[in-house]
Amino acid sequence: MACNAASHVKEDVLLIKGKEVILRYAQLPDLETLVYFANNAELKGDYVRTLLKSPSAFKKEFEANGFSSESSELFVITDLTNQILGVIGHFSTVHYSSARELGFSIFSSDSKNKGLATEAVKLLTQYLFEGLPINRIQICMPMEHKACEKVAIKAGYTKEGVARGAIFVKGCYLDTFVYSMLRDEFVQLSR
Secondary structure, eight states: OOSOTTTTOOGGGEEEEOSSOEEEEOOGGGHHHHHHHHTOHHHHOTTSOOOOOOHHHHHHHHHHHTTBOSSEEEEEEEOTTOOEEEEEEEEEOOTTOOOEEEEEEEOOGGGTTSSHHHHHHHHHHHHHHHHSOOSEEEEEEETTOHHHHHHHHHTTOEEEEEEEEEEEETTEEEEEEEEEEEHHHHHHHHO
């Protein structure tokens, strides 16, 4: 499956442009590619939920809010030529906190281990701290997911501890590492 569904996206829909990646809202032509990746167990890897999502459910959610609401947003990660590389999003953690949690995935094995996820996390972190009155962003990952942990560390997040049995993947409850960044830490990193 080619990752070029959005090769015709207009410049004015670009959201956040980094050195190697662009984070932007999904467009209708992206949906086929996003459904393919979201439902391809082989590409999802060993640490991502294996639930499938129907194309009609994807389209319905897109038509309802463009994958963007007050409690969550999903962005497409593209390279500078607008080839889809993956997705990144944020969502509210618990109702009594303004904190956000990040989730991300790079789809193509050719695009992994090149720092693209790290750049995307840094861009979304900056976007959130500069745009929302929040004090905390966290990233959680299964303890065995070393690539995700590496991204969190390189993006400047701090390990807080372990959430026991926090996620359900492939029939098992997995313990997760919790990494976070506070607003004052972001300010220090930005200087």
